[in-house]
Amino acid sequence: MFYKKNILITGGAGFIGSHVVRIFVNKYPEYRIINLDKLTYAGNLANLKDIENAPNYVFVKADICDFEDMLRIFNEYQIDNVIHLAAESHVDRSIKDPFSFAKTNVMGTLNLLEAARQSWLTPHLAPRTSHLFYHISTDEVYGELDFDDTLFTEDTAYDPHSPYSASKAASDHFVRAYHDTYGLPTVISNCSNNYGSYQFPEKLIPLFINNIRHNKTLPVYGKGENVRDWLYVEDHARAIDLIFHEGKTGDTYNIGGFNEWKNIDLIKVMIKTVDRLLGREEGESEKLITYVTDRAGHDLRYAIDSTKLKNELGWEPSLQFEEGIEKTVRWYLENQDWLDNVTSGDYQKYYEKMYG
Numbered sequence: 001m002f003y004k005k006n007i008l009i010t011g012g013a014g015f016i017g018s019h020v021v022r023i024f025v026n027k028y029p030e031y032r033i034i035n036l037d038k039l040t041y042a043g044n045l046a047n048l049k050d051i052e053n054a055p056n057y058v059f060v061k062a063d064i065c066d067f068e069d070m071l072r073i074f075n076e077y078q079i080d081n082v083i084h085l086a087a088e089s090h091v092d093r094s095i096k097d098p099f100s101f102a103k104t105n106v107m108g109t110l111n112l113l114e115a116a117r118q119s120w121l122t123p124h125l126a127p128r129t130s131h132l133f134y135h136i137s138t139d140e141v142y143g144e145l146d147f148d149d150t151l152f153t154e155d156t157a158y159d160p161h162s163p164y165s166a167s168k169a170a171s172d173h174f175v176r177a178y179h180d181t182y183g184l185p186t187v188i189s190n191c192s193n194n195y196g197s198y199q200f201p202e203k204l205i206p207l208f209i210n211n212i213r214h215n216k217t218l219p220v221y222g223k224g225e226n227v228r229d230w231l232y233v234e235d236h237a238r239a240i241d242l243i244f245h246e247g248k249t250g251d252t253y254n255i256g257g258f259n260e261w262k263n264i265d266l267i268k269v270m271i272k273t274v275d276r277l278l279g280r281e282e283g284e285s286e287k288l289i290t291y292v293t294d295r296a297g298h299d300l301r302y303a304i305d306s307t308k309l310k311n312e313l314g315w316e317p318s319l320q321f322e323e324g325i326e327k328t329v330r331w332y333l334e335n336q337d338w339l340d341n342v343t344s345g346d347y348q349k350y351y352e353k354m355y356g
């Protein structure tokens with residue numbers, strides 16, 4: 001079978017990556033999608049059960065920190081384009097173990113950039129198709145906003161505070177350096193907080209939905225006054241599809257929901273929704289709220305201005321938050337097996353047996 005493009009998607013077994021892989025596999029049978037993932041605790045092939053047998057889908061278990069293996073994979077699968085999502089993604093873990101964030105997020109990204117450069121920019125090889133290295137990043141690189149500051153734009157100076165955001169900022173800089181120094185065709189997008197199905201329950205929304213269901217305490221950091229800008233994950237995946245196809249090489253696009261919530265207000269919405277769907281008295285579970293020591297270096301507020309993406313490429317979030325959070329709560333309540341499986345880590349034992 002001849003494929004128009006061989007697209008390497010890294011981190012495709014994770015939360016956002018699995019939604020991106022699903023869109024690309026289903027929408028573009030003319031592309032071959034190579035999902036490269038190390039299957040860390042956050043990578044779960046059960047997220048992709050519905051497309052795992054699609055003819056245009058290949059899964060490769062590999063570590064982006066292994067440069068020689070990246071070169072081999074570029075060569076073996078004749079990679080034309082990269083959509084790079086693989087990363088260590090949880091801020092709290094980065095505070096405990098910054099080295100693994102530098103290793104995966106910085107060195108892993110550099111390995112992929114260099115593999116792309118060596119594969120794509122060799123002068124005697126005519127490109128099979130136009131190349132693109134699309135790097136998926138975060139709004140956290142811009143630092144934090146005060147309550148009355150204007151939103152982050154693509155021109156906001158980088159000012160990361162956590163080891164996670166510092167590692168993502170460094171990876172963004174490497175991507176730009178490869179564009180400016182070697183002429184590697186790149187594009188970057190920086191997105192706000194995602195929510196939706198298949199998110200690992202260490203992050204606020206799935207953790208709290210699960211805890212509310214099981215009457216466990218809800219550990220709210222500090223006073224619960226920090227603000228995040230929430231975007232439904234399928235809207236992020238749609239934006240990635242659009243930027244991949246129509247984004248300008250060398251450019252950066254911000255992606256956000258214009259949907260800011262104080263943590264404590266969002267938590268109360270989740271409580272009401274879970275209580276209602278479980279037939280409890282609405283708000284009954286507020287008693288589970290427990291204020292705990294704040295996260296070190298906790299950024300006060302993130303809020304993204306995605307006007308450029310709207311004006312240039314016509315993207316807008318499709319879901320109102322009320323609808324998105326209802327869908328999300330229902331999904332976690334209906335997929336308790338998935339939650340039990342990831343919290344017990346059983347799938348990892350299975351992968352150890354499968355892949356050694």
Ligand code: NAD
Pocket residue numbers: 010011012013014015016017036037038039040041042043044062063064065084085086087088089090104108136137138139168190191192193194195200
């Ligand atoms: P996630 O933690 O759910 O998934 C990360 C995936 O990367 C997992 O499948 C994991 O197995 C894989 N991975 C980790 N280390 C690897 C390695 N060394 N080699 C190969 N694969 C490896 O993360 P997510 O929330 O889906 O985030 C995906 C990307 O989007 C990240 O780059 C993150 O910085 C970015 N991002 C996330 C959000 C968000 O709200 N979750 C928002 C903006 C940007």
Ligand code: DAU
Pocket residue numbers: 089090091092137138139140191192193194202203204205207219220221222226227228263295302
């Ligand atoms: O802004 C985009 C970023 O959003 C992504 O780049 C990250 O990969 C992603 O993890 C997310 O980072 P946050 O730190 O904002 O997400 P998290 O779900 O960890 O926390 C959301 C807010 O909730 C934050 O203010 C901390 C707070 N929180 C979180 C947890 C896990 C709590 O109060 N209690 C908790 O137990």
